[in-house]
Amino acid sequence: MNNHSNPRIVVIGAGPYGLSIAARMAAAGIDFRIFGKPLERWRYQMPKGMFLKSEGCASSLSDPTGRRTLAQYCSDNGIAYGDRTMPVSLDTFTAYALAFQRDLVPAVEDVRVTRVEYSGGNFTVQLGGTEVVNAAGVVVATGLENTSHIPPVLTPLAPELLSHASQHCDLTPFRNKDVTVIGGGQSALEIGALLAEEGAVVRILIRRPWLAWNPRPSGQRRSIYRRLRYPISNLGEGLGLWLYCNAPSLFRHLPDDIRFAKAKSVLGPAGAWWLRDKLDGNLQLLRGHQVNEVHELGGRVRLSVSNEHNDKIELTTDHVIAATGYRYDLRRISFLSESLKSLLETAHSVPLLRSGFEASVPGLYFTGLASAPSFGPGMRFIQGADFTAREVTRHISRSLRRRLPAAVLRTKSPICREA
Ligand SMILES: Cc1cc2nc3c(=O)[nH]c(=O)nc-3n(C[C@H](O)[C@H](O)[C@H](O)COP(=O)(O)OP(=O)(O)OC[C@H]3O[C@@H](n4cnc5c(N)ncnc54)[C@H](O)[C@@H]3O)c2cc1C
Structure with missing residues (x-):
């Protein structure tokens, strides 16, 4: 050089x-x-x-x-x-x-x-x-x-009440605070677990009614059929992942709309297998919950949320962290x-x-x-x-x-x- x-x-x-x-x-x-x-x-x-x-x-x-x-x-x-x-x-x-x-x-x-x-x-x-x-x-x-992507519904909040997950290296300022994390992927789950370890009261609002987890690697011997049908690559198990991992040059030849959809959706929001134990009991996981409106109220945040049954819920929190991706x-x-x-x-x-x-x-x-x-x-x-x-x-x-x-x-x- x-x-x-x-x-x-x-x-x-x-x-x-x-x-x-x-x-x-x-x-x-x-x-x-x-x-x-x-x-x-x-x-x-x-x-x-x-x-x-x-x-x-x-x-x-x-x-x-x-x-x-x-x-x-x-x-x-x-x-x-x-x-x-x-x-x-x-x-x-x-x-x-x-x-x-x-x-x-x-x-x-x-x-x-x-x-x-x-x-x-x-x-x-x-x-x-x-x-x-x-x-x-x-x-x-x-x-x-x-x-960094923050959903428009959250953007009316002032910067001291709203941040993106990427803005945080040190979570100690949230000790003893009530923090609401928005998102259902690794970033939301892991920052939630770390905040709880730090002594914050944490709830995670997840839009989907379920949480996706990456499977724990079993280490067991697999049949020849399974090895061929679901080959293991560095990105995980399955033929699609194997191809994305080992033959990325082929991807360019797919039609535009398929490429854009796959680039976004494959290996989408999911927690790592080892994170599961860290979440249990340490924080509130609200699945199927979506934020409809946000307001500032006396230096805190008022969130109007609806759940999967369309029930309306009002929540008050000190700070919102958008772990809503990139x-x-x-x-x-x-x-x-x-x-x-x-x-x-x-x-x-x-x-x-x-x-x-x-x-x-x-x-x-x-x-x-x-x-x-x-x-x-x-x-x-x-x-x-x-x-x-x-x-x-x-x-x-x-x-x-x-x-x-x-x-x-x-x-x-x-x-x-x-x-
Ligand atoms: C919380 C989190 C966890 C993640 N965990 C994983 C994981 O476990 N495994 C994984 O594979 N991926 C993970 N990722 C994705 C990860 O970001 C990418 O895999 C990896 O960082 C991509 O490398 P990169 O070099 O493209 O980008 P980056 O790591 O973002 O590096 C880009 C660099 O460019 C610099 N830069 C930007 N603009 C300028 C400029 N104008 N002039 C000079 N320098 C500039 C920045 O300072 C930055 O250091 C994670 C991402 C996040 C946010």
């Missing part, structure tokens, strides 16, 4: 995807710079005490040497590890990923990218200070940044210039990607959540980082070798396939 001012490639974001791509590009001898605070989301935007939902075998970054896996890190540091039997703590994952960064991507620059412009087949990247960098290619690996919307990615966005082929405000994760503007790549509608639901998880890093690196190497780094705009007129 050369740290001169104008590299061939700029990587924006130093999370699991950005670091994986950088590690592979360094091994391939590609000249790049990577910007962002290493593991910022994992260090500052996830609740302390959290455990990962993904199994150990699905929680490694993409390492060109094959040696810097989570399993190896745990073994080297005397940390108990199991591919599918032992939940991975946030502390362990973060320490592992930071060690990966120090060893394989030491030159990460802790600076934010504030603007990306595109002109004449080249990118101009403005950094947080005054520096401007020119590059032939840009990899956007900004993950969940600007994607939605990618290109319009919210503020550092990309409007003229660059207007050149992108999109559907549902998500860039449509081609082979190698390249957008319709040559030399511009999107990864992580943004790439799930193109390469499948695995891209929403760390699991997808390996495939992404290999593909992006392969594509960039080939483009640079052919000396066509973003030189020609393939899409002369922008195509927009909005819903």
Whole structure:
């Protein structure tokens, strides 16, 4: 990696995807710079005490040497590890990923990218200070940044009464408070359990009348039929998951509407198997409950809620946490210039990607959540980082070798396939 001012490639974001791509590009001898605070989301935007939902075998970054896996890190540091039997703590994952960064991507620059412009087949990247960098290619690996979703029914509340789950690292300010969590996925259930451990009075409002749980891995021998019919992959059991995990390049050939529906619904809201015991008796789980209206009342929140029988219930709480997920919307990615966005082929405000994760503007790549509608639901998880890093690196190497780094705009007129 050369740290001169104008590299061939700029990587924006130093999370699991950005670091994986950088590690592979360094091994391939590609000249790049990577910007962002290493593991910022994992260090500052996830609740302390959290455990990962993904199994150990699905929680490694993409390492060109094959040696810097989570399993190896745990073994080297005397940390108990199991591919599918032992939940991975946030502390362990973060320490592992930071060690990966120090060893394989030491030159990460802790600076934010504030603007990306595109002109004449080249990118101009403005950094947080005054520096401007020119590059032939840009990899956007900004993950969940600007994607937090809060349902409109909650938004009338002031920020001191309402927050998104992603805003909390330290839950101690909620000690002895009454907190209502909205949502029925891992994030809602886990933040609820951690709040209860912290001494808050917690209720979780779940819109669906049931709670979905990921099954506990049995470890039992399975029949040949079962192994063929329901193969096990890093994402779970079943043929669909196996394909999303092992053949993500096929996903791109499905029709748009199927891809968008699957990217969102597969591996949807569900609690991890090990979380179940932590919830029992510690908090109130209100299934089939939906918020209809919210009001501020004397510095607290009044929630008008209806249950599955359409009974109306009034609840009062100190604070509402929306654990209501993440939605990618290109319009919210503020550092990309409007003229660059207007050149992108999109559907549902998500860039449509081609082979190698390249957008319709040559030399511009999107990864992580943004790439799930193109390469499948695995891209929403760390699991997808390996495939992404290999593909992006392969594509960039080939483009640079052919000396066509973003030189020609393939899409002369922008195509927009909005819903
Ligand atoms: C609470 C929670 C728990 C999760 N648990 C799991 C799990 O157990 N297993 C799993 O596989 N996935 C989990 N996920 C999903 C997880 O976020 C992704 O798998 C993973 O973080 C994706 O990596 P990424 O690099 O795409 O994004 P991120 O980890 O979000 O990293 C993107 C980085 O880009 C940086 N950035 C953004 N904008 C800029 C800018 N303009 N300039 C410079 N840097 C910028 C950010 O600081 C951030 O560090 C969880 C998500 C949440 C919210």
